[in-house]
Amino acid sequence: MAGAQPTLQDVMSELGVISGQLTSVENKLQCLDKMDQRMAVLEKDMQTLWLALEDRGKTVDERVSKLEHSAEGADIAAVHISSRIDDRERERDSLREDLTYMKSQSMRNNLIFTGVPEVESESPDTTESILRKHLTDALKIERETVASIKFEKVHRSPGEQTRGRARSLIAKFAFFKDKKSVRREWKQLTGTNCNVFEQFPPEVVAKRRKLLPKMKEARSNGKRSWISYDTLYVDGRPVRD
Template identity: 40%
Template sequence: MEDKSGSSASNASNPTNSDIIALLGRMDLKLSDMDSRLRKLDGLDVKVDNFDRELKKLWLHIDTFTKENRAKLDRLEHKVDSVDVELEGARRRIADLERDKDKLKDDMNYVQSQSMRNNLIFGNIPEEEGETPARTERIVRDFIVDKLKVAREAVDNMRFERVHRMGQKQNQVGRSGAAGSANTKPRSIVGKFCFFGDREQVRSNSRNLSGTNLYVTEQFPPEVAAKRRRLFRRVKEEKQAGRKAWVSYDTLYVDGKQVKEA
């Protein structure tokens, strides 16, 4: 009896053929699964290799692109630097031209002033209707005698190159509505003397016009005349401050020293 029971227990603990076949089946499934996963890993490895190659190509392209653009940028910077140099040169040339233009303008004003050297302007002298140049000259001669107190004989001996009213006559309408009324301001007269000495004799007597609306002044180009007006305002200020001041052509002098405009 004991032998039979022992034999039964031993048989129960040993795997049967079906168990072995089932175990082998499961192992085969696991091996197949592992093989499938390995194949996937092999494919992934190929993809990684492909990605790595593409990434290297991309970096190579980026590096080439960067180098090309760096070269283009360097050329552009060089051109910009060249343009800056040329622009600075152009600025200097423009500044030189501006200085030359100003000097040329000053020279032209001086030449024009010299051509006006013998001229005097007579202001606020009543203008006659239909006044001719000959009549204008006679009016100036009478004015020099009557208002500037120069001897008639001296005035008769003075010679004029030309005497004329400045600009076109403009009839203004007065309060009465009539053209050419007393409200019309008379045009100034330009007298061009043949001799500078005669001009100076007349000009020096212009002090006799003090307290009237009449005046006698030298003629200058518009720019010089405008500058002289500014300078004479400064002369007045300097004299009020107790300093000696005067204007020579277009230059201010204070206490004997030349003063430049600010």
């Protein structure tokens, strides 16, 4: 009936509904409390993990710093070692140059003759006699002059004697002026199978061989050029590599 007052039963029914809703709310609040507790535990765990990560990061930074210092030290050591190696290489090259120079000085009075006939079982005295005859016949040096020349040693180049092929003849003059005067007569051998040239250490010979094409090129261009020891001269000026 419209406008009728609610009965006790109606009120009790509404209270039951309200009670159910309150129970539902309480249940949800309990769930929220549990979530808060779990969040608190999770937050604590995160904080612990973060502190551990910070400690680990500090340890890593320290190790990296030590490695950087070690690397810097290694770089310095490497530079020092490299410098020492360079010094040793310069010393080695200097010693080699000194040794080559000493060899050259020991050969200063030497001349090598090629194409000089060789007899079987040639003795040192025979070798010297053959050389003196060669100086007179091939290089056109007067007999009196040849007779006055003194040799410290005259010998054939090392190796087995081969039939039909004469080994080079190496002469060590007692005086440089005699060696120089004989060397000046090299043009007398032009057109023959003989030759005469100065003796140098293998290192110097290799350098001179490399300079020959440049010397020939300079001469083809009308320039005066020659090789002295291990240096090429063009129009009186040394040519550096």
